[in-house]
Amino acid sequence: MSVIQETTPSTSALVLFSGGQDSATCLAWALERFERVETVGFDYGQRHLVEMQARQAVRDGMARALPAWAGRLGEDHVIDLTGYGRIAESALTADRKIEMDARGLPTTFVPGRNLIFLVAAAALADRRGLEVLVGGMCETDYSGYPDCRHETMEVMARALSLGLDKPVVIDTPLMWLTKAETWALAHRIGGDGLVELIVEDSHTCYRGDRAHRHAWGYGCGECPACELRAAGYEEWVSAR
Template sequence: MTTSPPAASGAALVLFSGGQDSGTCLAWALDRYDRVETIGFFYGQRHAVELECRAPLRAAIAGLRPWRATLGADTMLDISAALATLGATAMTAEIEIETTEAGLPNTFVPGRNLLFLTYAAALAYRRGIGTLVGGMCETDYSGYPDCRNTTMQAMQLALSLGLDRAVTVETPLMYRDKAATWELAAELGGAALVEALRTGSHSCYRGERATLHDWGYGCGTCPACELRAAGWQRWRAARADFVDGA
């Protein structure tokens, strides 16, 4: 009978999409853990261009500090078929982005983060990793219920019980607005990390990467772009002393 290795105290698995938040979380994890692996998901997202950003952004972040030796394997999972059978959203189909009767943007993919964490925990179990790191946030966000801290706490308990092994779900951005997320990046990796995230990460729900704004690529009008742009502007206004490229 084969068994999985015991969870390593110095290891973490980062849910890494190629976006600003998950990129910041990757740097955060690399700064704290002895071994860091990443996992990404294709779920039929219309902004699948984010997946093209993953490898170069991952490499750029790892090269900014003595992190290259810390960064381990990357795993990509295709769960698009399963989610497609449950219905389309503005995140997974060419549907106009709007607010639903429930008060949520129709970019909400029901259960997405719950599935992500379940798959990530299963991989972490096999890899002997006890900590999952995700960019979920309930400060500057679109109101998704599966981004709330109470949801993360419940998932941490459920995963620990279901795997009969302690699972820790770390969400370093949970109470940071987007301005504070840019500031965290500056603290972790200076101007080089900020620039890597600004130009190398992707957040735009429409998958637009033709126009580079001061805050990064995007359409500029979807909820993700608006949050990212507003956070950048607040952060730059507060950090007049920050020198680009320093």
């Protein structure tokens, strides 16, 4: 799904890349489509450094999993947003219990995280000459985060287009996919090799658990992120 349609085909993209299942799938999706692909990650004071480590492991493995497009993968960028993370405290940046808050939002919600990420990514893309922003936001299977919604992406693309005085395209290929369909998309793009890379090296667990290995990857198996990933994997495997 693209927000703000292009008038001419784009050849380059900047992938918002966390090293998780969704962003790994989006990176593969972008490599399949664009001639030049760069990645950007954000250090916003995450409690678990394993997320930043997973980014590099997945990037390194992507060239092996998708050798036909390895030459398309360009530079990686990491933006320091630790000051923002201290302001927008959550269970991902502080020692807090994972539960629902008074608004009905999970305490893993980092207020405005995707909005901040998109502004920073758009500024970087502008300076790097990259035409499309690619993100793993998803409205079908998500943890209740309002900044993952399609409507939010539409408004952000419009605001960025006005603020930068040029069309800003945000591609969200997972927006209407279930987690099972996300596994299926990865398999269609890169077969068993890409799926194995995502299982082995990507990281989703909110608790930063890399001690427990499951069929779907590493994680505690109990937090909402693990439960969603595991259920999607089981549904995909059962449907194959």
